[in-house]
Amino acid sequence: MAAFTVHTSAATSPYSPAGTAILLRSRSRAYPTATIRVSCSKTVVIGVAADSGCGKTTFTRRLASVLGGGAEPPRAGRNPGSNTLVSDTTTVICLDDYHSLDRVGRKAKGVTALDPRFVDFDLMYEQVRAIKEGRAVEKPVYNHVTGLLDPPELITPPNILVIKGLHPMFDERVRDLLDFSIYLDISNEVKLAWKIQRDMGERGGHSLESIKASIEARKPDFEAYIEPQKQYADAVIEVLPTQLIPGDDECKVVRVKLIMKEGVEHFAPVHLFDEGSTVYWIPCGRKLSCSYPGIRFAYGFDTYFGHEVSVVEMDGQFDKLDELIYVETHLSNLSTKFYGEVTQQMLRHADVPGSNNGTGLFQTIVGLKIRDLYEQIVARR
Numbered sequence: 276m277a278a279f280t281v282h283t284s285a286a287t288s289p290y291s292p293a294g295t296a297i298l299l300r301s302r303s304r305a306y307p308t309a310t311i312r313v314s315c316s317k318t319v320v321i322g323v324a325a326d327s328g329c330g331k332t333t334f335t336r337r338l339a340s341v342l343g344g345g346a347e348p349p350r351a352g353r354n355p356g357s358n359t360l361v362s363d364t365t366t367v368i369c370l371d372d373y374h375s376l377d378r379v380g381r382k383a384k385g386v387t388a389l390d391p392r393f394v395d396f397d398l399m400y401e402q403v404r405a406i407k408e409g410r411a412v413e414k415p416v417y418n419h420v421t422g423l424l425d426p427p428e429l430i431t432p433p434n435i436l437v438i439k440g441l442h443p444m445f446d447e448r449v450r451d452l453l454d455f456s457i458y459l460d461i462s463n464e465v466k467l468a469w470k471i472q473r474d475m476g477e478r479g480g481h482s483l484e485s486i487k488a489s490i491e492a493r494k495p496d497f498e499a500y501i502e503p504q505k506q507y508a509d510a511v512i513e514v515l516p517t518q519l520i521p522g523d524d525e526c527k528v529v530r531v532k533l534i535m536k537e538g539v540e541h542f543a544p545v546h547l548f549d550e551g552s553t554v555y556w557i558p559c560g561r562k563l564s565c566s567y568p569g570i571r572f573a574y575g576f577d578t579y580f581g582h583e584v585s586v587v588e589m590d591g592q593f594d595k596l597d598e599l600i601y602v603e604t605h606l607s608n609l610s611t612k613f614y615g616e617v618t619q620q621m622l623r624h625a626d627v628p629g630s631n632n633g634t635g636l637f638q639t640i641v642g643l644k645i646r647d648l649y650e651q652i653v654a655r656r
């Protein structure tokens with residue numbers, strides 16, 4: 276386990292309000308000494324796990340914005356290769372920053388980034404714990420552009436820390452630091468469609484064959500190290516091909532399940548119409564315009580890795596986001612602060628991928644539930 280020294284001094288942090296400065300510095304890595312000023316309030320920690328290219332960044336951008344104000348990379352002058360997002364209430368850190376090998380090193384060893392042997396879990400645990408306890412850290416940076424391990428960046432304690440990546444629930448010590456955890460469970464068909472969209476579209480430079488090959492090459496490690504984490508998640512957002520278009524392989528229309536564990540402290544699962552009932556609902560018609568293939572909701576109880584869960588499901592997509600209010604009025608336990616807040620949040624983020632289907636809807640709802648969980652934890656203190 277890495278050894279650490281703690282420095283205390285007073286200064287102003289580039290990230291957070293004034294407070295007594297405590298800086299955690301790792302002896303096992305040569306980090307520059309920085310002094311900052313942080314509030315000593317504690318931080319609520321949220322874990323978001325998924326495979327590569329499965330929407331972690333997209334979700335956590337939406338989440339940070341729902342929790343309070345647009346999330347931006349760290350202030351000017353910081354490392355442009357930083358993966359960190361900061362809003363006025365939330366800091367999102369990317370666990371790729373704890374890679375112990377850079378891209379060349381992984382290639383030389385013939386290992387993938389999913390292999391936990393090459394993740395610095397000791398440092399991850401010490402730094403997430405430090406932030407949770409109100410201490411700033413100098414977090415390493417993995418640069419996805421260059422594939423190199425960049426100089427560290429200063430992270431000071433926010434109200435809510437979101438740790439997103441491949442392994443937030445893999446190490447039991449880190450898992451025990453989480454106040455709430457989400458797993459994004461993207462089916463193989465949808466994962467391929469999204470990776471094609473990104474690596475041949477947005478990022479470019481990849482062929483269909485190389486994309487399929489990279490997914491296949493990582494599959495053994497995904498099944499061994501990433502996918503088993505979903506048993507620990509408090510909520511799972513499962514994205515599947517639609518059942519409304521027989522034989523569809525485009526995955527432009529998706530069926531999405533929000534799987535919520537029962538009995539999680541500060542988290543009351545959402546339900547549709549009547550709690551505890553089994554519901555199948557096709558809302559299309561005069562109050563919710565739906566073009567082909569329409570929309571279908573479902574709700575009920577199930578078991579998931581031995582846990583009792585509630586599941587709300589949406590298949591299809593919205594034509595007019597403002598009509599979502601009709602659906603919202605039939606959902607309960609949303610933790611909204613006013614009538615129509617889910618619909619308003621969806622309209623605010625209409626340009627974010629998934630805003631017309633169950634992924635955007637359930638990600639928005641999870642954001643409001645996390646806000647409520649945070650407020651309950653703070654009130655209890």
Ligand SMILES: Nc1ncnc2c1ncn2[C@@H]1O[C@H](COP(=O)(O)OP(=O)(O)OP(=O)(O)O)[C@@H](O)[C@H]1O
Nearest residue numbers: 326327328329330331332333469472473628629634
């Ligand atoms: N709900 C969604 N609907 C449609 N496309 C989506 C959705 N969420 C993410 N995507 C797309 O999937 C691709 C991967 O998304 P994103 O970069 O957020 O994943 P990631 O898990 O952060 O990736 P990586 O692990 O490589 O960092 C992007 O092209 C993104 O636009």
Ligand SMILES: O=C(CO)[C@H](O)[C@H](O)COP(=O)(O)O
Nearest residue numbers: 326327328371378388419422
């Ligand atoms: O799985 C990933 C992120 O979730 C990345 O592929 C991993 O971090 C390695 O990055 P790169 O492919 O840019 O070297």
